[in-house]
Amino acid sequence: MVSALQITDLTKEYPGFKLDHVSFTLPQGTIMGLIGENGAGKSTTINAILDLIKRDEGSVTFWGEELSENPRQLKENIGVVFDGINFYETLTPVKVGKISAAAYRQWNPVVYKDYLDKFQLPSNQEIKTFSKGMKMKLCIANALSHDSKLLILDEATSGLDPVMRDDILDIFLDYIQDENHSILMSSHITTDLEKIADYVTFIHEGKIVFSKTKDELIYNYGILRCSKDDFDRIDPGDILAYRKEDYQWNVLVADRDKAMAHYRNVIVDHPTIDDILLLYVKGEASK
Secondary structure (H helix, E strand, C coil): CCEEEEEEEEEEEECCEEEEEEEEEEECCCEEEEECCCCCCHHHHHHHHCCCCCCCEEEEEECCEECCCCHHHHHHCEEEECCCCCCCCCCCHHHHHHHHHHHCCCCCHHHHHHHHHHCCCCCCCCHHHCCHHHHHHHHHHHHCCCCCCEEEEECCCCCCCHHHHHHHHHHHHHHCCCCCCEEEEECCCHHHHHHHCCEEEEEECCEEEEEEEHHHHHHHCEEEEECHHHHHCCCHHHEEEEEEECCEEEEEECCHHHHHHHCCCCEEECCCHHHHHHHHHHCECCC
16 A cells, blocks of 8 residues: 555654654555644654654655655645644735745645635635634645645644534545545544544654554444452453543453453443543553
């Protein structure tokens, strides 16, 4: 399978924080969600991928090429949306379009105007008058209007109301129908990832905990809801993480069917991505 993005041993150290040998692969034609608590390293990873910060170690390749090897074409093929406006706030969407037309050889003004209309963005109004949601929609319109093959999104749906967020997710799903298109999407809104992601990569304290298919996490993983006595009988080798809440123990396991067969008196639920993240971040890794 062709990789749109390959990260190998990506490392960046700051005082008090280290992005520690981060590795994962985004297969072409898929959507990967990047999750983790605040300060886990999601934005640092994205900045390092895009060469916005100098990495200490590791390699990043897009379709097998380093960004430095073919910067002009690779940048044409990558659309980026950050959690915040990328443009001077005295600009209008029309002026943003003119600047982008000069920056991207593949710029499509018709597509851009269609997105402005779809998102109901006033073409000649200064960006500083826009709400956060309107600013995010402008950034998304820009990223989708230069024939990008890879979207890198850092909290791109934050600040949007649920209806518009759902519309944006549908646009991403439509975008990915082209098997040459791929998306890396950092988000705190894990329900968005449950709707559209093919893969989920979890980063915690600068390290990758897992990078797996969404279906494996939701359908193969399980959460045991049990008493203290039942918890004491669980094989430590089955436990990925656990947390005590009031009088109940919640235990994350990798094989739900096996747990159901071994621990018949215990409730075993399908987890959400939120459940998995919270157990890893707030729970314990072993007995």
